[in-house]
Amino acid sequence: MFGAGAMTNSIGEIRDADFLFVIGSNTSEAHPIIAMEMKRAVRDGATMVVADPRKIWMTSIANRHLQIAPGSDVWLLNAMAHVIIEEGLTDQAFIDAHTEDFDQVIEAVKAYTPEAAEEVTGVSAEDIRWTARKYATTEKAGIYYTLGITEHTHGTDNVYALANLVLMTGHLGKPSSGMNPLRGQNNVQGANDSGATPIFYPGYQRVDDPVAQAKFEEAWGCELSPDPGMNLNVMMKAVGKSIKGLFVMGEDIVLSEPNVSRLEEAMNDLEFVVLQDAFVNETFRYANVVFPASVFAEKEGVFTNSERRVQRVRKAVDPPGQAREDWQILIQLANAAGANWTYASSAEVYDELASLAPQYAGISHARLDREAATAAARGAKTGLQWPCRTDTDEGAVYLHQGGVMRGKGLFQPVAYRPPVEPTDEQYGLVLSTGRTLYHYNCATQTRRESGSHIKQPEAFVEIHPADARTRGISDQDQVRVFTRRGEIQVRAIVSRQVRRGSIWIPLHFGEARANLLTTDEGDPITQTASYKVCAADVAKLDSATADNVFPGCHYAVDGPGGHHG
Amino acid sequence: MNPANGHAGKVTLQGRELPFAAGETILDVAKRAGVDIPTLCHDPRLEPAGACRTCLVEVDGWRRMPPACATKAADGMVITSESPKVERHRQTLLSLYLTDHPTDREASEKGAPDQLLDMAEQFAAPTDWGRMPLQRSGRPTDTNPYIHFDEDTCILCARCTRYCDEVEGVQAITLANRGIQTTISTVDALGLLDTTCELCGGCIDVCPTGAMGEKKPLVRKDKPERELTKVRSTCNFCGVGCQLDLNVDPDAREGHGRVVKVTSPAPGSTTNDGNLCVKGRFAYDFVHHEDRLTTPLVRDANGDLQEATWDEALAAAASGLQGVVDRHGNDGLGFVSSSRCTMEENFLVQKLSRQVFRTNNVHQCAAT
CATH class of the missing domain: 2.20.25.90 (ADC-like domains)
Known part of the structure; x- marks a missing residue:
């Protein structure tokens, strides 16, 4: 699209925005601190529109809530583009100077009238028009999105459709105006930047590019494979087939991956599994070797956040028992397998990364430490934002300044594709999964925390009163939620928070794994799974079964008080 | 605010001529110039309240002393932030606060540093004016796990309630009651778990005296923050x-x-x-949870995970992965790295995969 996978603006620019379009992001729960910045912008007079199938907290301060049907994003976004083009609100100068293929988008969105979109999305044509106009005509207008956009079989289409809006209105390369994916994990950005991806070496240099291959072969003194590897979703589907051995660091794949019952069966066909983790997890029962690892408070290194900011992680305490820092374990494993790695510190590992990835070259542990010490006095923020190519480079606060990074921003016409698994008589509801404020991912950390546990002790399903009534379900009933792939037992929360016809389940609970339900049908380009849309249904449990509702719970979860004292 | 953008005029502060930008307060100008004006109720994230009166300064031609935090700088203003009059005012004010606050650091400072006591020391305010009977009520039955309100050390600067309203935006806590009984409370004095509170703990962060404190270290009787x-x-x-x-x-x-x-x-x-x-x-x-893994584990012939030494575990892992390569080729292995781990660790996992085991099958859960 523009040439880089990252927030184009900085978090600090949000408070100065005049229009915020928040789509597929439950910001106050998944990114509470970014939500505080948004609240501040709204308090200072900014207009906010939230597009989400649920009445999330942010809708309570939004000017409008577009309560979109799950999976109909392309319709909404194309209809907004339709309005912007029809009413002549495009930024023609920007389009001429910085983009390619706008004609194709004009053609592609012709049929997406707001009236037709209302039929599919459930959002009124008036709301679509109003949002489109407001977005196009506000100078400082930013788009903020998360997994509600990407975790679909048409996730890439959604992102293209958003990018088309950004490009046709010229909302790029300016403060508070851009396209901002909010990253889910602390170091998603950094993990990609540092080359833990099947097609890129560190710094987005393609493994099938002979020049990059030669560069890394020289740096590492060995021959390297020119064949792109499998991405995680493909790899998980190949487990037990072409994949016969796994090394897994810091992820509970059996809890996190979609359609886990199939994966669990396939895991038995693996010949060798090495795990490196700080806690026992669900994947443990397949492990041949387990390395006790460290948590962030026990190690040195850097994380790169959502706004490309590289920041230090510092060792505060020693790991327990014989546990070691992860980077040390990796060196020892490589050397046990015949390598000769001699890094004496995490900083030395970073230096090698920086020497191979030019956008990181200007950053080092020493510089980060030195500049952090004087940040407050200089009125600067801690950390450096890539690209930062030299020792004196201050880093980039926002991307695409003075033009689009890849040369020309490429318009990508997209057409709506219906969900791969529509509802039917047996599975009459659309299931979405997501995060809550009080837990984090597999909750190996937060379920060991008294407050999170008190606020949210167990899994639940949100269901609309009308849907609950036809199924004889009352608030707080124990119910089973089922899809073609599996079922879980949870408590029902009958609430107008969800749309009629939709249900929602948090992904954090090991004893009621949402991913027993989800489909592993992926986006055709990214293979990112459709965690947000699959066909499901809910039925009330009879009371005899309901008494023993969490037979699978084997976390040591303490009640209030507990041994946290 | 950068005075270079939108230069609005100049003030004289302690004899120094200083530029300011439109909208800046006397306190903003002083901060940038490195002139220290003490504050208790001020926080740059909040609208100025001018409530605690610690930051009063003299302005030439003004009969009353205005609060630096809530007074906008104006062109030509001559401001004095250190003078016998200002000093006398500060001492009196701090001593008055201390008639409704413990003066014994041992007793008052259980967690975070008590900035009121620090300030009384700094400005040599008398601490022997006696103590009024405490009439603020607490919420002893609040069972929330994190946030403790100590009515004894509260000085009603309202930073916590303003933060809850202006920054977190949930309005869970508020100033309640009247006069000397004014306190920090919730609707019907409910526990925080029964309010809109999202337990962000911002009230603890902004409290200048430690009246809003974190329960866990208090209950565990951990060392005070200073140590x-x-x-x-x-x-x-x-x-x-x-x-x-x-x-x-x-x-x-x-x-x-x-x-x-x-x-x-x-x-x-x-x-x-x-x-x-x-x-x-x-x-x-x-x-520091007891469920942390503390020793390497290797699965034995019976299929049970047994404790092992690092050397044993590393050798077993290396030969096990190599065995897969020998039988199925390099692409028979997959490496799952972690977006929870550091840049350096992700770099090493992909290098392990590519250099040592010669496969590009390396990824992590980066779906965004």
């Missing part, structure tokens, strides 16, 4: 990258150290502007 070592790090939960201070008791765990609380750096120089959420501020118990 802890602060280690600046980056939060390990979501992708915002909040900066936080791990407060470590270095003597605990036989010298291996224990994280006993998390605090946020001062606003201004971090992406999070001094804010944290419930996870970043309070969810640190996992670090």
